[in-house]
Every structure is written in structure tokens, then in C-alpha cells.
Amino acid sequence: MAELAPYAVTEANSRGRKISETAPKGRSEFQRDRDRIIHSGAFRRLEYKTQVFVNHEGDLFRTRLTHSIEVAQIARSIARRLRLNEDLAEAISLAHDLGHTPFGHAGQDALNVCMKAYGGFEHNLQSLRVVDMLEERYADFDGLNLCFETREGILKHCSADNAALLGELGERFLHDRSPSLEAQISNLADEIAYNNHDVDDGLRSGLIALEQLTAVPLVATHLHTVRRAYPNLPERRVVHETVRRMIDTLVSDLIQQSERNICAGNLAGIEDVRNAPALIAFSAEINEQQRALKKFLRTNLYRHYLVMRMSTKAQRIIGDLFGVFMADSRLLPPQLQSANVQTEPDRARAVADYIAGMTDRYAIREHRRIFAVEEMPVSF
Numbered sequence: 001m002a003e004l005a006p007y008a009v010t011e012a013n014s015r016g017r018k019i020s021e022t023a024p025k026g027r028s029e030f031q032r033d034r035d036r037i038i039h040s041g042a043f044r045r046l047e048y049k050t051q052v053f054v055n056h057e058g059d060l061f062r063t064r065l066t067h068s069i070e071v072a073q074i075a076r077s078i079a080r081r082l083r084l085n086e087d088l089a090e091a092i093s094l095a096h097d098l099g100h101t102p103f104g105h106a107g108q109d110a111l112n113v114c115m116k117a118y119g120g121f122e123h124n125l126q127s128l129r130v131v132d133m134l135e136e137r138y139a140d141f142d143g144l145n146l147c148f149e150t151r152e153g154i155l156k157h158c159s160a161d162n163a164a165l166l167g168e169l170g171e172r173f174l175h176d177r178s179p180s181l182e183a184q185i186s187n188l189a190d191e192i193a194y195n196n197h198d199v200d201d202g203l204r205s206g207l208i209a210l211e212q213l214t215a216v217p218l219v220a221t222h223l224h225t226v227r228r229a230y231p232n233l234p235e236r237r238v239v240h241e242t243v244r245r246m247i248d249t250l251v252s253d254l255i256q257q258s259e260r261n262i263c264a265g266n267l268a269g270i271e272d273v274r275n276a277p278a279l280i281a282f283s284a285e286i287n288e289q290q291r292a293l294k295k296f297l298r299t300n301l302y303r304h305y306l307v308m309r310m311s312t313k314a315q316r317i318i319g320d321l322f323g324v325f326m327a328d329s330r331l332l333p334p335q336l337q338s339a340n341v342q343t344e345p346d347r348a349r350a351v352a353d354y355i356a357g358m359t360d361r362y363a364i365r366e367h368r369r370i371f372a373v374e375e376m377p378v379s380f
């Protein structure tokens, strides 16, 4: 492996773990973080959580688990090319969606509405709660006790109110500073992954058609090239060839533009990264194209009437569950009825943690167990 750049995060310049531990043997601190994330319960539940399509709609659609793996793959490629810490970029990417609610954005919005009087619900902050507190796997601490830089990367966005409560980790949101380049890479690798796989899944679902996408320059360029070079190629393969070329364009552009930005930034070390504006970026042209694709997906896929029907159902499930648990905490599993959730805000947070941790199918089942009159006596 090439030597890391002087502005990469390393074990030597890391701010370390909250609770100090003996150094890992045969792997780096960031590899240990990655391994802890992979062994967590929240990571396994990603398999049954989705962003656009509900988990059981088809076996080939992305789940949050395969999405996270795609993000990690893209982030690692970019980090390696820029001589940054590949293990850290991977760990952040694998953990970035751990706090996601069931039913993707619809679920998240619904839980945020429910939690309005109690400080709201932010999924990035929830991912941090998962790795800092909610995972119960180790004898010596709650959570996974990850390195500062991994936690910093997981907390992509944060409101000023919440940032003020987070100490060192919240500071950058209050003082307009940047996270590590590895965190910036993971953030944009997420965008590259979902924009491209949503095109693929959207086409597979039949909710969008290939011809519609000819209005989107980023897709159209590659689609024309593929069709011209392979006139008889079956459509599914045309889609795959197009999407892989789109990913390649975005990744290559990101690497080139970021190299230019890093060079111009004259970085001597990690503190220079934190004091500079975001340096991992697309070129202006590709940024514009990527934005146009996002807009297309928003209008034609995320707001497709069939997706909206799914979303409204998801929001009702989340709202119903939150309401019923807040009205009568005796319905909660015993571990959530403990002494430290006696005040209303504490109970609301515990209910939000419980709901956020649910998979799509668990939430559907839980709703059925509580609300379906035909399910009498109560089934488990």
C-alpha cells in the first residue's frame, strides 16, 4: 500500500477512543472499528431496511445493507487513489446508515414529527447513538467505543441545538469546520451509490422507463455510447453498462477535482483539513449533472404515486406505534420500561430508539400485533 498522505487520518494523529483500550493486534484501530460495526446487531438489521422499496417487494432491490457495502466500496477506491485512510473511509461508510428508521425517508420524517416536542429525530445523530450507546455487546462499555474520527464521519449533519450537546464532536457544526477527508469521501460515495442504484432499481421496478432518462445528461451520454457500440444488447445489460459507466465518471471526476482542491489547499496535516472548506468535491460540470439526476429521481421515482402510497402507509405505521407506546408504556418490551425512562422526554427517546431500530417487516408485524383485531389472542 502506498504511504498515506500527510493530511490523512492515521493512528498517530487520531484523537482516539472515549474509553482507552489496549492496541489491537494484527489490525489497525480503524480496522477494529470496521470489524465492530460489522459484528453489531444494527448492521445485520440493515438487511431488512430499505430506502425506496419496501424490503419484501423484490429480492434484487438494494437494501440498506447492500447500499452500505456499495458506499464502502466506492469510498475505499477513492480513498486509496488519494492516499487517504481506506480503513477509516470503509468503517464510516459501513456505519453511516445504522440509525436509519424502517421505511427509509418516509419513516424518518414520521419519527421526526412524532419527536418534535422532545428534540426531534435526526438519522445521522441516531447512527451515532447506535455506536455510542445503544449497542450492548461489550462488558466494559455501552456502544462500540469507536475512534473519534469514525464517529466524526458518522455524524454527517447535525442541528446547532444538538451539536451544542455533543462536545468535541459537535464543535465543527458550530464553528463551520470540516471533517476529515475520509469522512468527506464517505459522504459523497453515499451520493454516488444511491443516485446510481436508484436508477437501476427504479428501472427494474418499472416505475421509471429508460426513455425518460434520456432527458438526464449524465445518463444520456453513456446510454447513447452503449447503444451505439452494442446495438443488439438486451435492455438489462444496457442498463448495467450505462450505470457502471456513470459510476466510473463520477468517481474519476471526484478524484481529479479533489486532487486539484487538495493541491491548492496546500495541506500540511489533518488540522489544515479541518480548517479548510470541504475539499472532496465534484467538478462544477459534473456537480450540475449529478444535481439534475437527483432532481429527476425526486420527481419521477421518490414521488411516484406508488411510492407515495407506500410512504403514507409507512408514516401511519410509525405514527401509530409511537402514539400507542407513549400512551401506555406497559405495551413496551420490559427492557424499555426500566427506571431511567420515567420522565416523558426520556420515554419518548426510548420509544424512538425502539422504533428506529425496527426493520421494515418487524414494524409491520409489531403494528399488526397491536392494532389488528383479527390477531386475537395476541400472537408473538
Ligand code: MG
Pocket (backbone or CB within 6 Å): 067, 071, 096, 097, 190, 194
Ligand atoms: Mg446512505
